[in-house]
Amino acid sequence: MTPTLAPFYTFHTSSDTPALLTTQATQITRLGPSAAFDQLIERGCTLATKLWVENHWCLILWKLAGMVALEPEKEGDPETKRWCWKEVMRQMLYRYERELNGGSQPPLRLIATQDAPASCPMVLCVSNITWSEAAVREDGTSAEPCPELEVTDGWYRLRARVDEPLARAIRAGTIRVGRKLAVAGARLSSERKDPMEILEAYNSVQLVLSGNSSHLAPWHAKLGFQRGPFVSTLNSLTHDGGVVSVMDVVVIKMYPIAYIEFLENEAGEKSREGPRTESQEAAVMEKWKRRREVEASKLREELEKRLSRYESYAERMEHKAGPHFRPGEDDGPSDRVENLYDALEDPATASATLSTVRASDAGWFARVIRERIGKEREAATDEMERELDSICPPRNVRNFRVLEVQDACTRRRPANRTAQLTAWDVLKLTFSEGGEAGSFQVGQRFQVTNLVPSQRSAWMDLEPGSMVYLSTRNDTRWTKLKATQQSM
Structure with missing residues (x-):
C-alpha cells in the first residue's frame, strides 16, 4: 500500500469482522473516499471537502498499512484491529476535529500558506519518488533521469526538489518510499508569490532540500517540526551538498585576520586584490584616504571659487539697483530675470549679460542669484560626495579569518575530517562584553549556522587527516557554547 494506490482501495463492509460472501449476497458495498465524505457530512462535519477527505484517505490508509505490517498479530482481534472501516473513520474524525474544528495546522500547510518558514527543522516521510524523462545532452550522450521526491508530514504532501547528493542516495536506494528524512534549511520555491492553500499548492509549490x-x-521519529536543530558533522558533508544548516565545532587553529579588496573597472569587469595583512591593509587605506582628501580639497576650492564669482555678480546687481529697491510683499521678479541666471554659467559672457540688466530688474536679479547660491550651498555636500565617489570610489574591502575546526561531537564514525572555515566580516564578531573583535581562541566551541562549501575541487575524502573547506554567509550566526555544553 502506498499513497499513490490508496485512492483506489475500498472496504466492502463497515463491520470489524466481515462475514464471508455467500450466494445470497446481491450487492457488494464499496466504502471509499466518497463514502467517508458522506459520513462526515452526516455527522455534521460541514467544514470537510471532498479534496480534503481524499488527501487524508490516502495518508490514513498508508499509515494503517504500515502499522498492520509492523504488528500483524493484532489484526485477529476485533478490539485491536486497525485495517477496517471503523478505524479509518475514527482517524478521519480525529483529523477533522484537530485541524478543521480545532485550528491546529500541520507543518506543510503552514509552510504553503507562508505562516512558517520552510527552513525550520522537521522530519518528513518520503511518500513517492518520480523521475524526469531521459534527456540527451548537447554532445549526444544521454543524461541520467533526475528524481523528485514527494514528502509528507503525515497530514499533507508536497513535492521536493533535491540536489545531487540526495539524488545519488535515491539512485542507490538509500532514500526510498517510506523512509523518513530529517531536514533543515529548506527553501520554498513557488510559481506564485502569494501564499497558497496546501491542497491547491501541489503543482506550483516545491520544497528545495x-x-x-x-x-x-529513525523509523520511529515523530513527523513534523522539531524543537532543536539538526547538527551536521564534517563526515556527512559533500562539496556539492549545498548549505550546511547547523554545525557544532571546536577551534583547533587560527590564522591572522586578512583583507581582500573587490574592484570593478569602467567596463564593469570585477577583480580582487589580496589577501593583505593588517599592516598592508592599513597602508593601502592610508594612501586612499590621502588621495580622497586631496580630491575633496580640490572640489571644495572649485565650489568656493564658483560661489564667490556669483557673490560678486549679486553685489554688482545690488549696487546697480541702488538704495531705492524696496519691493512690496506682493511684488516678484519677472520671467526674464529668472531666465537670466543660466546665462551666468560662462564667466566669459557673464559680464555682458549683467550689463543688459535694467536698473529696475537689478535688485530682483541680485535676490535670485543669492537664493540660488543658498540652495547650491545646501546641496553642495551631497553633490561633492557623489563627484568624489566618481573620482576616488569608496573601497570595497572585506576582512576574514581562516579557522581550522573539528566536530565537537560525532555520531557513529570517528572524526577523521577537519575543516578550514573562512569567517567573513570577522571584525563584526565579538563573543563577550568588551572582547576584542574577531578574536578566537583554541578550544572555543561554537554552534555555527548557514555555512557553504568552498574550494570544492580541494575537498578530500573520509580518510584520517582529510580536510574540507567551508565559508560563512551574510546570514551566518555564531553562538558560543561551553566546552562541555551540548548543542541545543
Whole structure:
C-alpha cells in the first residue's frame, strides 16, 4: 500500500469482522473516499471537502498499512484491529476535529500558506519518488533521469526538489518510499508569490532540500517540526551538498585576520586584490584616504571659487539697483530675470549679460542669484560626495579569518575530517562584553549556522587527516557554547 494506490482501495463492509460472501449476497458495498465524505457530512462535519477527505484517505490508509505490517498479530482481534472501516473513520474524525474544528495546522500547510518558514527543522516521510524523462545532452550522450521526491508530514504532501547528493542516495536506494528524512534549511520555491492553500499548492509549490542539511531519521521519529536543530558533522558533508544548516565545532587553529579588496573597472569587469595583512591593509587605506582628501580639497576650492564669482555678480546687481529697491510683499521678479541666471554659467559672457540688466530688474536679479547660491550651498555636500565617489570610489574591502575546526561531537564514525572555515566580516564578531573583535581562541566551541562549501575541487575524502573547506554567509550566526555544553 502506498499513497499513490490508496485512492483506489475500498472496504466492502463497515463491520470489524466481515462475514464471508455467500450466494445470497446481491450487492457488494464499496466504502471509499466518497463514502467517508458522506459520513462526515452526516455527522455534521460541514467544514470537510471532498479534496480534503481524499488527501487524508490516502495518508490514513498508508499509515494503517504500515502499522498492520509492523504488528500483524493484532489484526485477529476485533478490539485491536486497525485495517477496517471503523478505524479509518475514527482517524478521519480525529483529523477533522484537530485541524478543521480545532485550528491546529500541520507543518506543510503552514509552510504553503507562508505562516512558517520552510527552513525550520522537521522530519518528513518520503511518500513517492518520480523521475524526469531521459534527456540527451548537447554532445549526444544521454543524461541520467533526475528524481523528485514527494514528502509528507503525515497530514499533507508536497513535492521536493533535491540536489545531487540526495539524488545519488535515491539512485542507490538509500532514500526510498517510506523512509523518513530529517531536514533543515529548506527553501520554498513557488510559481506564485502569494501564499497558497496546501491542497491547491501541489503543482506550483516545491520544497528545495540540500544534502548537507538532510539526513535519514529513525523509523520511529515523530513527523513534523522539531524543537532543536539538526547538527551536521564534517563526515556527512559533500562539496556539492549545498548549505550546511547547523554545525557544532571546536577551534583547533587560527590564522591572522586578512583583507581582500573587490574592484570593478569602467567596463564593469570585477577583480580582487589580496589577501593583505593588517599592516598592508592599513597602508593601502592610508594612501586612499590621502588621495580622497586631496580630491575633496580640490572640489571644495572649485565650489568656493564658483560661489564667490556669483557673490560678486549679486553685489554688482545690488549696487546697480541702488538704495531705492524696496519691493512690496506682493511684488516678484519677472520671467526674464529668472531666465537670466543660466546665462551666468560662462564667466566669459557673464559680464555682458549683467550689463543688459535694467536698473529696475537689478535688485530682483541680485535676490535670485543669492537664493540660488543658498540652495547650491545646501546641496553642495551631497553633490561633492557623489563627484568624489566618481573620482576616488569608496573601497570595497572585506576582512576574514581562516579557522581550522573539528566536530565537537560525532555520531557513529570517528572524526577523521577537519575543516578550514573562512569567517567573513570577522571584525563584526565579538563573543563577550568588551572582547576584542574577531578574536578566537583554541578550544572555543561554537554552534555555527548557514555555512557553504568552498574550494570544492580541494575537498578530500573520509580518510584520517582529510580536510574540507567551508565559508560563512551574510546570514551566518555564531553562538558560543561551553566546552562541555551540548548543542541545543
